[in-house]
Amino acid sequence: MDYTFTKDQEMIRKSAREFFIKECPKDRVRELKDDPQAYDPLMWKKMVDLGFLGLIIPEMYGGMQGDLIELMIFTEELGRNLVPCPFFGTVVECTVPLLKFGTDPQKQKYLTGIAEKGAIWSLAQAEQVADFEAEDINLTAEADNGNFVLNGTKLFVPYAAEADFFIVAARTNKIGDPREGVTLFIVEAGAEGIGIEAMPTTARDCRGEVRFDGVRVTGDNVLGEQDQGWTILDTVLQHAAVFKAVEMSGGAQAVFDLTVNYARERKQFNKSIGSFQAVQHKLVDLLTLVDGLKYLVYEAAWHMNNGTSSRGLNSMAKVKANAVYHEVCHHGIVLHGAIGWTEEMDIGLYHIKTKAAQFDGGLSTLHLERIAAELEAYVPEYRKLYPG
Amino acid sequence: MNFLFGEKEERLRSEIREFVKENMPPDYIGNMFVEEESDEGWDFAMSMARKMAQKKWLVMSWPEEYGGMGASTWERVVLAEEAAYWGIPGLSMGISGTAWVGPTLMISGTKDQQDRFLPPIAAGEPDGVWCTGYSEPDAGSDLASLQTRAVRDGNEYIINGQKVWTSCAHLARWMWLICRTNSDAKKKHQGLSIFMVDMRSEGLTVNPLRNLVGGHVFNEVFFKDVRVPAENLVGRENEGWHQLMTALGFERGIAISFTASVRRKFDALVEYVKDAGLMSRPRVRAQLADLAVDIETARLLAYEPVCLAEEGIMNVHAASRDKANIDHLHEKLARVGTEILGAYSQLDYLHKDSKWTKLGGTFEHLYYYNVGMAIAAGTTYVQKNIVGQFGLQLPRSY
Numbered sequence: 001m002d003y004t005f006t007k008d009q010e011m012i013r014k015s016a017r018e019f020f021i022k023e024c025p026k027d028r029v030r031e032l033k034d035d036p037q038a039y040d041p042l043m044w045k046k047m048v049d050l051g052f053l054g055l056i057i058p059e060m061y062g063g064m065q066g067d068l069i070e071l072m073i074f075t076e077e078l079g080r081n082l083v084p085c086p087f088f089g090t091v092v093e094c095t096v097p098l099l100k101f102g103t104d105p106q107k108q109k110y111l112t113g114i115a116e117k118g119a120i121w122s123l124a125q126a127e128q129v130a131d132f133e134a135e136d137i138n139l140t141a142e143a144d145n146g147n148f149v150l151n152g153t154k155l156f157v158p159y160a161a162e163a164d165f166f167i168v169a170a171r172t173n174k175i176g177d178p179r180e181g182v183t184l185f186i187v188e189a190g191a192e193g194i195g196i197e198a199m200p201t202t203a204r205d206c207r208g209e210v211r212f213d214g215v216r217v218t219g220d221n222v223l224g225e226q227d228q229g230w231t232i233l234d235t236v237l238q239h240a241a242v243f244k245a246v247e248m249s250g251g252a253q254a255v256f257d258l259t260v261n262y263a264r265e266r267k268q269f270n271k272s273i274g275s276f277q278a279v280q281h282k283l284v285d286l287l288t289l290v291d292g293l294k295y296l297v298y299e300a301a302w303h304m305n306n307g308t309s310s311r312g313l314n315s316m317a318k319v320k321a322n323a324v325y326h327e328v329c330h331h332g333i334v335l336h337g338a339i340g341w342t343e344e345m346d347i348g349l350y351h352i353k354t355k356a357a358q359f360d361g362g363l364s365t366l367h368l369e370r371i372a373a374e375l376e377a378y379v380p381e382y383r384k385l386y387p388g
Numbered sequence: 389m390n391f392l393f394g395e396k397e398e399r400l401r402s403e404i405r406e407f408v409k410e411n412m413p414p415d416y417i418g419n420m421f422v423e424e425e426s427d428e429g430w431d432f433a434m435s436m437a438r439k440m441a442q443k444k445w446l447v448m449s450w451p452e453e454y455g456g457m458g459a460s461t462w463e464r465v466v467l468a469e470e471a472a473y474w475g476i477p478g479l480s481m482g483i484s485g486t487a488w489v490g491p492t493l494m495i496s497g498t499k500d501q502q503d504r505f506l507p508p509i510a511a512g513e514p515d516g517v518w519c520t521g522y523s524e525p526d527a528g529s530d531l532a533s534l535q536t537r538a539v540r541d542g543n544e545y546i547i548n549g550q551k552v553w554t555s556c557a558h559l560a561r562w563m564w565l566i567c568r569t570n571s572d573a574k575k576k577h578q579g580l581s582i583f584m585v586d587m588r589s590e591g592l593t594v595n596p597l598r599n600l601v602g603g604h605v606f607n608e609v610f611f612k613d614v615r616v617p618a619e620n621l622v623g624r625e626n627e628g629w630h631q632l633m634t635a636l637g638f639e640r641g642i643a644i645s646f647t648a649s650v651r652r653k654f655d656a657l658v659e660y661v662k663d664a665g666l667m668s669r670p671r672v673r674a675q676l677a678d679l680a681v682d683i684e685t686a687r688l689l690a691y692e693p694v695c696l697a698e699e700g701i702m703n704v705h706a707a708s709r710d711k712a713n714i715d716h717l718h719e720k721l722a723r724v725g726t727e728i729l730g731a732y733s734q735l736d737y738l739h740k741d742s743k744w745t746k747l748g749g750t751f752e753h754l755y756y757y758n759v760g761m762a763i764a765a766g767t768t769y770v771q772k773n774i775v776g777q778f779g780l781q782l783p784r785s786y
Contacts, residue, residue, distance in 0.1 A: 003692060295692065372674070
């Protein structure tokens with residue numbers, strides 16, 4: 001057991017933090033709220049130049065060849081500093097499956113574009129129910145002489161209007177288990193037959209509805225095997241759950257720090273409000289939540305990097321993040337008093353992301369069920385010692 | 389960063405499990421305070437203490453000259469976890485000997501005190517069983533306002549006063565006692581001293597106090613002109629608060645064991661749910677999954693001060709944070725567990741051998757005893773004061 005980071009890892013944290021503080025102060029975050037692009041292309045370019053987009057991409061494809069611990073550190077800082085940009089969708093939801101399931105030509109072509117040019121990628125998975133279950137995937141892909149024709153509608157697609165490429169989850173077989181018969185396609189955003197409409201989200205994070213109206217995709221743009229896409233989506237969801245939880249943990253730490261600092265400074269009855277026991281005990285509860293989330297996401301990311309991860313642990317990270325992010329934002333604002341409920345204070349910038357963050361990587365209902373399923377199959381230590 | 393235990397620790401873990409298999413009844417679930425409550429429980433605890441002493445596990449982190457094995461911090465963590473998970477009783481030798489009397493004496497005791505008091509603790513002997521005299525009727529959370537007095541008389545001190553909520557006083561050979569030696573000190577936490585008192589001393593009376601479910605864990609202890617040799621003073625006169633803070637630091641590092649014992653009860657609950665065919669109920673599934681998250685989180689939090697200490701960083705408030713967190717976790721596990729047991733949770737754990745009792749009565753026990761544990765070693769709310777003041781550097785709130 002060791003919770004410390006190496007010097008190199010600390011350096012990554014330091015450079016990420018300094019970059020975000022310099023390039024994305026909170027006033028910039030406020031401006032981006034009213035910008036339909038919801039990110040800053042110049043800052044994105046700088047992130048590409050510093051190698052951040054190629055963090056986990058091998059050197060042979062122009063990346064930094066970093067590991068998931070480095071991605072974790074970077075993502076935690078991104079969340080702490082609340083940087084609006086398509087990093088999560090591009091790196092976690094699309095680079096990961098390209099790396100793990102792409103063919104060599106696909107990797108050569110697309111990973112290089114992400115690492116070196118900052119191509120924006122977006123996973124188009126959710127449809128009407130939007131719950132990350134296989135039953136929700138009904139967009140059809142009809143085979144046509146080795147090519148495919150896509151028809152259907154995707155919702156809540158990250159940075160839909162800004163994406164260069166989509167990874168589209170489509171149904172290629174409607175018979176039997178809905179998990180069998182899902183295929184993933186790499187689709188250029190400019191392809192004929194694609195229509196995009198912005199969805200008005202509280203987070204102002206450029207999510208959109210993407211309609212596929214007879215969109216033609218060549219067979220070499222299938223990601224993984226035909227009808228075997230659900231396995232890939234499951235891998236993506238586990239990574240998304242863990243790394244969105246990491247991002248939320250960074251955000252929760254920042255919200256907590258804002259709140260404690262405010263409780264120290266704000267005076268009422270000639271005392272700092274942090275001297276009141278009701279305030280203090282709530283802050284201690286929030287500290288416990290934030291500290292606990294931090295170590296739980298570190299553990300999940302560490303095991304993922306180590307090749308020893310479990311579905312249950314990955315789900316735990318997201319369940320905890322979904323709960324803690326809400327708690328710390330809600331009570332952090334109440335502890336601020338009325339000023340916390342205004343646009344003026346930074347804490348609100350974090351809170352407007354709550355619902356989007358809880359959705360990405362899966363809601364708690366889905367993950368609690370996954371944990372329960374793991375418990376169902378689990379043999380406790382005492383049963384190994386004393387077989388029943 | 390590493391979230392696995394090393395080979396050495398895992399080897400110790402396997403060794404302890406072998407020991408459990410040889411020496412513990414199968415499917416045993418340890419309950420808090422259960423050792424003190426019955427003669428059979430106490431005899432079992434003392435027999436296990438001796439067996440662990442033979443393995444040098446009882447005080448494994450102590451130097452070899454005092455009966456330990458100079459074990460690493462992480463080995464101690466493994467022992468704490470395993471002992472709690474398997475419910476091996478006796479590791480604390482009453483309430484305090486192995487946990488803080490010994491460690492504090494190694495820091496502040498004289499050579500003579502170390503030679504006299506450490507070996508019986510390390511050997512798991514009845515003479516190494518201790519209780520701790522802190523709380524008084526008017527000094528609970530505000531411990532420094534305590535009134536029991538010790539007055540020097542030649543080579544002795546004469547003690548008068550009363551202690552209360554003294555766990556194990558009815559079983560202990562010695563008491564680790566704090567009392568006032570200077571009533572004129574400027575501040576109330578000055579002028580206090582720690583004494584080691586023979587429980588067989590003349591003028592010392594122990595009265596049992598029964599808790600709300602009839603169990604006998606703690607006592608009240610009266611001192612009427614009790615004479616204690618001056619050589620039993622720990623450290624210097626009037627500097628007892630310092631010893632006490634050192635000792636409390638050892639006492640509050642209990643989250644590791646509690647998380648492991650919670651895990652054992654949770655495992656039993658999951659198995660019960662499966663066997664009873666309740667696993668198909670969505671509410672039960674969600675409750676269990678939710679608890680699993682809390683337990684894993686508590687485990688990782690409890691390791692944090694250990695990790696930091698290995699780096700030379702003392703994180704004093706973390707122990708209080710984790711005590712409060714465990715208090716909440718105990719309450720939640722007890723609530724969910726008894727809800728799942730439903731009607732059966734109303735059975736009296738004192739009749740845990742009844743044919744109707746489920747899971748050895750462990751959830752009925754936990755339901756009532758977690759309340760006591762939320763008070764012992766500093767209530768949940770006192771712990772939160774400590775975290776607020778020392779961890780978050782907020783102004784003192786009381």
